[in-house]
Amino acid sequence: MKLIILDDYDKASEWAAKYIRNRIIQFNPGPERFFTLGLPTGGTPLGCYKKLIEYFKNGEISFKYIKTFNMDEYVGIPRDHPESYHSFMWNNFFKHIDIRAENAHILDGNAADLQVECDAFEEKIRAAGGIQLFVGGIGPDGHIAFNEPGSSLSSRTRVKTLALDTILANARFFDGDLSKVPTMALTVGVGTVMDAREVMILITGAHKAFALYKAIEEGINHMWTVSAFQQHPQTLFVCDEDATLELRVKTVKYFKGMMHVHNELVKPLTPVQKGNAKVVEMSEKPYSD
Amino acid sequence: MPSNKSVSEEPITQFVNCRILKDHQLQREDLWVREGKILNPEKLFFDEEGYADHQVDCESKILAPGFIDVQINGGYGVDFSQGCDVRGGVALVSKRLLEHGVTSFCPTLVTSPPHIYHKVLPEMEVHDGGAEGAGVLGVHLEGPFISREKRGAHPEHCLRSFQQGSLTDLLEVYGSLDNVSIVTLAPELPGSPTVIQELVKMGVTVSLGHSVADLSQAEQAVQQGATFITHLFNAMLPFHHRDPGIVGLLTSDQLPPNCTVFYGMIADGIHTNPAALRIAHRAHPSGLVLVTDAITAMGLPPGHHTLGQQHIQIDGLHAYVAGTNTLCGSIATMDMCVRHFRKASGCSVEAALEAASLHPAQLLGISQHKGTLDYGSDADFVLLDDSLHVKATYIGGEEVWRK
Numbered sequence: 001m002k003l004i005i006l007d008d009y010d011k012a013s014e015w016a017a018k019y020i021r022n023r024i025i026q027f028n029p030g031p032e033r034f035f036t037l038g039l040p041t042g043g044t045p046l047g048c049y050k051k052l053i054e055y056f057k058n059g060e061i062s063f064k065y066i067k068t069f070n071m072d073e074y075v076g077i078p079r080d081h082p083e084s085y086h087s088f089m090w091n092n093f094f095k096h097i098d099i100r101a102e103n104a105h106i107l108d109g110n111a112a113d114l115q116v117e118c119d120a121f122e123e124k125i126r127a128a129g130g131i132q133l134f135v136g137g138i139g140p141d142g143h144i145a146f147n148e149p150g151s152s153l154s155s156r157t158r159v160k161t162l163a164l165d166t167i168l169a170n171a172r173f174f175d176g177d178l179s180k181v182p183t184m185a186l187t188v189g190v191g192t193v194m195d196a197r198e199v200m201i202l203i204t205g206a207h208k209a210f211a212l213y214k215a216i217e218e219g220i221n222h223m224w225t226v227s228a229f230q231q232h233p234q235t236l237f238v239c240d241e242d243a244t245l246e247l248r249v250k251t252v253k254y255f256k257g258m259m260h261v262h263n264e265l266v267k268p269l270t271p272v273q274k275g276n277a278k279v280v281e282m283s284e285k286p287y288s289d
Numbered sequence: 290m291p292s293n294k295s296v297s298e299e300p301i302t303q304f305v306n307c308r309i310l311k312d313h314q315l316q317r318e319d320l321w322v323r324e325g326k327i328l329n330p331e332k333l334f335f336d337e338e339g340y341a342d343h344q345v346d347c348e349s350k351i352l353a354p355g356f357i358d359v360q361i362n363g364g365y366g367v368d369f370s371q372g373c374d375v376r377g378g379v380a381l382v383s384k385r386l387l388e389h390g391v392t393s394f395c396p397t398l399v400t401s402p403p404h405i406y407h408k409v410l411p412e413m414e415v416h417d418g419g420a421e422g423a424g425v426l427g428v429h430l431e432g433p434f435i436s437r438e439k440r441g442a443h444p445e446h447c448l449r450s451f452q453q454g455s456l457t458d459l460l461e462v463y464g465s466l467d468n469v470s471i472v473t474l475a476p477e478l479p480g481s482p483t484v485i486q487e488l489v490k491m492g493v494t495v496s497l498g499h500s501v502a503d504l505s506q507a508e509q510a511v512q513q514g515a516t517f518i519t520h521l522f523n524a525m526l527p528f529h530h531r532d533p534g535i536v537g538l539l540t541s542d543q544l545p546p547n548c549t550v551f552y553g554m555i556a557d558g559i560h561t562n563p564a565a566l567r568i569a570h571r572a573h574p575s576g577l578v579l580v581t582d583a584i585t586a587m588g589l590p591p592g593h594h595t596l597g598q599q600h601i602q603i604d605g606l607h608a609y610v611a612g613t614n615t616l617c618g619s620i621a622t623m624d625m626c627v628r629h630f631r632k633a634s635g636c637s638v639e640a641a642l643e644a645a646s647l648h649p650a651q652l653l654g655i656s657q658h659k660g661t662l663d664y665g666s667d668a669d670f671v672l673l674d675d676s677l678h679v680k681a682t683y684i685g686g687e688e689v690w691r692k
Contacts, residue, residue: 079335090331095319101338 001230003216003255004238004262009204012240013047016135016202018266019236020048021055023133023198025269029065034103036067036125038134038193040145041088044202045137053096063099067128069121071136071145071193074182075109075159083173084109107157107186118157118186125192134196138203141165142211142224146187153220153228155189190228198234201226206242213246296337299324302686303341307352307672310642311662320352322668325685329664347672350680351638354646354660355392355669356623359471359653360429360519360553360580362397364587364620366594369396372405375412383422385588387690389622390645390679392669393424393659395470397582400432400443407464415468418669418684426653427470431519433462434474434484435499439524442618443499454480456487469493470653473519475500476510489514494653496553497535499524504537511544517652518552520582522565539573551652553580554644556630557606557621563633570634578652579626579645584608584618628677638677 006012020037029035039045055061073085080087086106094104105124111117125131136144141163147155148163162170167181174180193199203212214224216237221227229235244252304320311318321328321341333339363369365385367378379396386394396413398406410428418424432440433449440448451458458480459466472488473496474481485495497510498519503526518525518535526534538550554569555561556579570577581587586594586601586608593611594601600611608620621629623645631641650660658667668686671679682690 080331086335087331090334094334095330100340101334104334 001216001232002236002258002262003251004236005244005252005256005259006238006240008240008242010047012202012204012238013045014051015266016045016048016200016238017051017055019200019238020052020133020135021061022266022269024061024066027132031065034065034067034128036069036128036131036133038069038071038131038136038188038196039089039093040071040135040137040202041085042137044204045135046092048135048202049093053093056097063097066099067103068099068105069125069128069131069188070106072185072187073107073109075114075184075186077109077182079108079110083170109182109186114159114186118159121157121186121188122192125195131196133198133200134193135200135202136193136226138201138208138211138215138226139166140207140211142214142226144190144193144201144226144228146185147190147225149223149225151190151222151225153194153222153225154191156191157186157188160185160187190225194228194232198236199229199232200236200238201229203237203239203243205240206245208239208243209245209247212237212239212243217247217251296339297323300342301328301333301339302343302345303330304345304347304352306349307347308349309662310351310353310639310646313639313643315351315639320662320668320670322686325668325687327662327664327666327668332664351642351673351675351677352662353642353671353673354650354662354666355423355671355682355684356390356579356627356645357426357649357653357660358386358391358394358581358583358623358645359426359517359578359649360397360431361386361394361583361587362399362618363585364583366585366589368585369409369413370398370401370405372401372408375409379413379425380422383418383425386423386623387682387684388679388692389624390627390671390673390682391423391623392418392671392682392684393426395426395429395653397429397431400435400440400447402447403462403464406430406462410464410468413468415470417667418689420684420687420689422689424669424684426655426659428468429471429473429496430463430469431473432499434458434472434478434481436475436477436501438501439475439499439526441499441524450478451480451484454483456484456491459484459488466491466493471496471517473498473517475502476515477502477506482509482513485510485513485515492654497525497538500535501526502535503532504534504541505543507535507538508541508543511538511541511548511550516548516551517578518550520555520560520580521552521569522561523555536569539569539576549576549651551576551578551648553578553582554630555580555582555619555621556626556633557581557619558629558633559606559616559621560619566630566633567635570630570636574636574640576648577644578648579623579630581621581623581626582619583622584620586618587620587622589620624677624679631677641677642673 027035146160170181215226301323308315309318321330433447471494495515496517496519528536591603602609602611610617647660650656672681
């Protein structure tokens, strides 16, 4: 595991975006070779999306040969509802970049048979060769995607009933009217994310500090589903100072002492590195713990 | 690969790098067009898995709905009320209006003898705009059912009253109302309530003007369905605090619920004092419709011109009867009016642009497809720089003029 600690939200967002940028460039995607990216929604990744859009507009990266898979979507609200994750992805990311619609996959919460939709999503991920880099965020209760506390750590994509806490927290997006808040969602499972070659979790803000502590300093526990990634061979937690408030000083000092090494990962790539990228195979690991 | 076969094979154009006027705000958004209509790109993306075939870089300009002029008597030497070579005259003006950002208009006929209406009206067909010029939304008939006292420059011998108090009077004079979208009349004329009702039933917008009506007569006309005031302040009783007259409609509480009264404003800095413009705008901003009320001389260079029997001296934005100080009409173009209105009223760029696009479209009941950049609307729009000078004009998504 790598724990990347940045001063604030903006710096954390930028670091994460640069990491994604470099991974894409190193992978050197093309018509026969798509890079696969798992994507989250919510407030935390917004800054990261803004930076990625900036890199696209600068011409540093293109999304033409990238397939994306979103983590989750509500059940039963119209696709064009402003709070749907389709709308979120369109407004905050897709409409600003050159991704092709056929490569942008989001679960359909209005599908006639929801489980069939979930199974098809898993199949699409498999058909795309698995996910290279899964980017995620977590809730204050340590849930990743909609894998609420108590979700199986080997779960796959499925229908989930939302925890009351989540429903209450979401009410502000639905005119404060609890009856309008979706109570179910489709979500990738913890196991689905675990299968990705690399996982990057963004955690910012003091309200997520306890969840970060539970994620990395205590044992693996299905009540803090994000803790499952302790067993993933390639996981990065990217956080701001506020999110480290519940960590031990020792933990924070250790990882801060590593920042000069980790910052190498987000440096602009030289032409030689870009050239070498062509020979990096999907199974290879250019960086390891 | 042809895009979006499921819905349409027509190419899609994406206008990028622009600030579009949408939902009353300038927003950094792209504008997508297919088959001459504004497309919802989110639906295109998720439903059709489609994408744009071409991109047009708008160089960070403002992209606003095309201007709509509901009162224009002519220009470039053409007088619509002359009755000679009607089609040629309309075609010339249509074409030249493009450079002022006008994408559709209502050619306006001042009070004329019946034979002029009978000849001119059938030749002024409603039609869409295009490369050949701005679209014609229907004729605005200003008179002859107007007040003798407030006739302004309208010829006195042609004025009429409602003899039978019904449409028959209008058909007798006009011949047909097929190509007509607005009729300006004086509501104090006996018989006008029935006439207003019948016009509104036919889908014709009724405007109050060239009138000595008091406020209660004006309110009654609005209750019958009138929705517009022709060049507010001009050719009507001046505002008086015990009888505000037609001007009082701007703040009347005797109007039907959800009824917006619109009012035309000649914002050329000459025909309406900026203070009066501000009074009207602050009292009723959502009803303000910019009109040019332009005459034959609009678009002609400064100097002396002979137009028919008239001799005109053009000096800046003033057009005088030659050798006198008598103003003979407005020669400001729509883009000038937008700029002047913004400066004089201190309103936002958005409000200035909507007074020339959204409001006239709402007035004519066509805001479903004109006057906005909403999805499904006609892709009639202008590109403007920050000082609101027109840089390019598009109709149905096609560029029809560029500076």
